[in-house]
Amino acid sequence: MATVSKLQKIASQVRRDIIRQTADASSGHPGGSLGCADLLTALYFKVMKHDPKFKMNGKNEDMFFLSNGHISPVWYSVLARSGYFKVSELATFRKINSRLQGHPATHEGLPGIRIASGSLGQGMSAAIGVALAKKLDGDKRTVYCLTGDGELQEGQVWEAMMFAAHHKVDNLITIVDYNGQQIDGPTKKVMSLGNLEAKWKAFGWKVIKMDGHNMTEILKKLDVAKNSLGKKKPVCILMTTSMGRGVDFMEGTHKWHGKATNKEQTANALSQLKETLGDY
Amino acid sequence: MLDKLTYKEKKATRDGFGAGMTQLGRRNKKVVALCADLIGSLKIQTFIDENPERFFQVGIAEANMIGIAAGLATAGKIPYTTTFANFATGRVYDQIRQSVAYSHKNVKICASHAGLTLGEDGATHQILEDIGLMKMLPGMTVINPADYNQTKEATIAIAKHVGPVYLRFGRPGWPVFMPKGTFVIGKALKLHSGKDVTIIATGHMVWQAVEATKELEKNGVSVDLINIHTIKPLDESAILRSVKKTGCCVVAEEHQMYGGLGESVAGVLAKRYPAPLEQVAVKDSFGESGKPDQLLKKYGLSPKNIYKSAMKAIERKKK
Numbered sequence: 001m002a003t004v005s006k007l008q009k010i011a012s013q014v015r016r017d018i019i020r021q022t023a024d025a026s027s028g029h030p031g032g033s034l035g036c037a038d039l040l041t042a043l044y045f046k047v048m049k050h051d052p053k054f055k056m057n058g059k060n061e062d063m064f065f066l067s068n069g070h071i072s073p074v075w076y077s078v079l080a081r082s083g084y085f086k087v088s089e090l091a092t093f094r095k096i097n098s099r100l101q102g103h104p105a106t107h108e109g110l111p112g113i114r115i116a117s118g119s120l121g122q123g124m125s126a127a128i129g130v131a132l133a134k135k136l137d138g139d140k141r142t143v144y145c146l147t148g149d150g151e152l153q154e155g156q157v158w159e160a161m162m163f164a165a166h167h168k169v170d171n172l173i174t175i176v177d178y179n180g181q182q183i184d185g186p187t188k189k190v191m192s193l194g195n196l197e198a199k200w201k202a203f204g205w206k207v208i209k210m211d212g213h214n215m216t217e218i219l220k221k222l223d224v225a226k227n228s229l230g231k232k233k234p235v236c237i238l239m240t241t242s243m244g245r246g247v248d249f250m251e252g253t254h255k256w257h258g259k260a261t262n263k264e265q266t267a268n269a270l271s272q273l274k275e276t277l278g279d280y
Numbered sequence: 281m282l283d284k285l286t287y288k289e290k291k292a293t294r295d296g297f298g299a300g301m302t303q304l305g306r307r308n309k310k311v312v313a314l315c316a317d318l319i320g321s322l323k324i325q326t327f328i329d330e331n332p333e334r335f336f337q338v339g340i341a342e343a344n345m346i347g348i349a350a351g352l353a354t355a356g357k358i359p360y361t362t363t364f365a366n367f368a369t370g371r372v373y374d375q376i377r378q379s380v381a382y383s384h385k386n387v388k389i390c391a392s393h394a395g396l397t398l399g400e401d402g403a404t405h406q407i408l409e410d411i412g413l414m415k416m417l418p419g420m421t422v423i424n425p426a427d428y429n430q431t432k433e434a435t436i437a438i439a440k441h442v443g444p445v446y447l448r449f450g451r452p453g454w455p456v457f458m459p460k461g462t463f464v465i466g467k468a469l470k471l472h473s474g475k476d477v478t479i480i481a482t483g484h485m486v487w488q489a490v491e492a493t494k495e496l497e498k499n500g501v502s503v504d505l506i507n508i509h510t511i512k513p514l515d516e517s518a519i520l521r522s523v524k525k526t527g528c529c530v531v532a533e534e535h536q537m538y539g540g541l542g543e544s545v546a547g548v549l550a551k552r553y554p555a556p557l558e559q560v561a562v563k564d565s566f567g568e569s570g571k572p573d574q575l576l577k578k579y580g581l582s583p584k585n586i587y588k589s590a591m592k593a594i595e596r597k598k599k
Binding site: 056057058059105106107114115116117118119121122123124125126127128129130131132133134136137155156159160162163166167 | 312333334336338339341343344345346347348349350351352353354355356357359374375377378379382383384385
């Protein structure tokens with residue numbers, strides 16, 4: 001499928017952008033960013049109807065909220081690559097006087113960002129607020145929210161889950177980056193999440209499982225999710241991913257959650273990721 | 281002037297909030313309200329009855345309420361979040377900081393049952409630190425109106441102000457004495473002119489200050505009395521004008537002595553016009569259960585305390 005191979009190519013460039021941003025800043029969170037590169041590519045380059053000219057209120061657009069703000073490098077990359085700002089600005093990530101803050105913020109006016117995130121557990125509440133406003137305004141577009149799995153340890157997420165089911169917020173798709181890793185180690189060891197599918201279902205959500213690295217499946221499952229909207233239930237996608245995906249020595253471990261690659265490691269990582277759209 | 285500062289009835293400031301919300305609901309379709317299981321206490325039933333689609337019950341989940349409000353504001357609505365002051369601020373400080381203040385969201389955080397006058401529920405609910413918490417946040421406007429009339433006007437006025445606002449009011453019936461049509465955000469209100477001492481008060485303490493002023497004037501002390509309903513941004517020029525005339529001041533608030541209006545005024549005076557300042561505030565302690573007037577007396581927030589502080593400030597000026 002032509003679309004799939006095109007998206008895979010973009011995702012490869014996005015992964016290069018992630019490695020280069022974090023390496024250049026000598027900090028940041030490459031692991032989770034690499035893990036969500038396929039999803040964000042699919043959303044911004046195929047699934048969502050959105051306008052890079054950027055209006056804060058997102059009227060008549062699909063809107064995306066990143067609750068796990070520490071994976072900002074992947075978001076900055078897809079925003080730049082889809083025209084919200086110049087790709088050259090990616091070089092300013094985490095540096096002084098930059099609009100590309102360590103964690104996403106509206107304060108410096110970076111197009112594409114609608115609310116600050118980073119202090120975890122807050123994004124889904126904001127996404128619900130926007131979804132409610134869309135309903136009030138008769139705006140039929142969809143609100144997407146991405147949250148980490150470790151982030152589900154924050155109590156506010158469960159408040160939001162309860163609210164969305166009770167108030168039938170059925171224009172919202174929350175995607176959980178289910179990589180089983182958090183900064184201190186595997187979630188199973190740090191704080192078990194238990195049976196997430198059963199928990200979301202028990203909270204009144206429609207749950208869809210998805211392989212977050214199979215582009216064909218991502219497109220198919222996002223379609224299933226969209227077709228499940230408007231049925232008086234919020235929709236959750238449990239997206240299985242591998243932290244650090246795309247770079248062999250980074251994959252499947254929490255060790256690259258919040259650590260950048262050094263010079264040698266960067267060269268190694270970049271040698272595994274094809275430059276498809278031109279580096280910034 | 282002082283004779284006019286009297287009252288025919290007592291009404292709670294939270295009732296003023298409810299009346300303001302009713303009016304706003306009819307006038308401004310962008311206004312939406314959220315509540316964390318305290319509709320009756322916040323007096324917003326009429327707003328809900330008249331605008332059911334613009335009201336969101338969030339249950340006992342204040343953190344989520346703040347986040348949802350931030351989202352509603354993002355999409356162009358003007359959300360009013362409602363609960364008790366303790367749960368409206370301290371409990372959700374990080375949510376307000378990141379999702380509202382740092383993100384420049386047009387959210388109105390409306391808080392009833394602030395301070396000691398909440399009464400019998402006791403210290404778990406009597407927040408005395410909220411002004412400090414809110415005024416420290418960049419871009420946050422902090423308003424603590426004095427009576428029913430002023431709370432109603434403030435409720436309506438903040439809808440026109442673009443930016444986050446903390447609106448603080450209270451539970452008990454309280455004298456309704458402020459003239460209507462006088463509230464402007466950030467503009468201090470002179471209630472009486474005098475030359476011996478400036479008394480600056482906010483919220484419920486404005487009435488306490490009126491009573492103290494009447495006693496002081498009776499005893500030949502001339503008082504410049506100012507109602508500071510907006511703690512941030514502070515009307516510094518009104519304060520400086522007054523203290524330059526009187527040479528000393530008393531600041532009265534139903535709040536902790538640390539972090540409140542008293543410290544803000546002290547900061548202005550220390551930088552621009554050093555003068556003796558006395559604080560009438562809670563002295564680094566928690567409250568307890570009791571009747572509002574008993575609590576105000578026990579914790580040093582009675583008209584008598586303001587009177588004594590005024591005399592002390594005047595005394596210090598002579599040294």
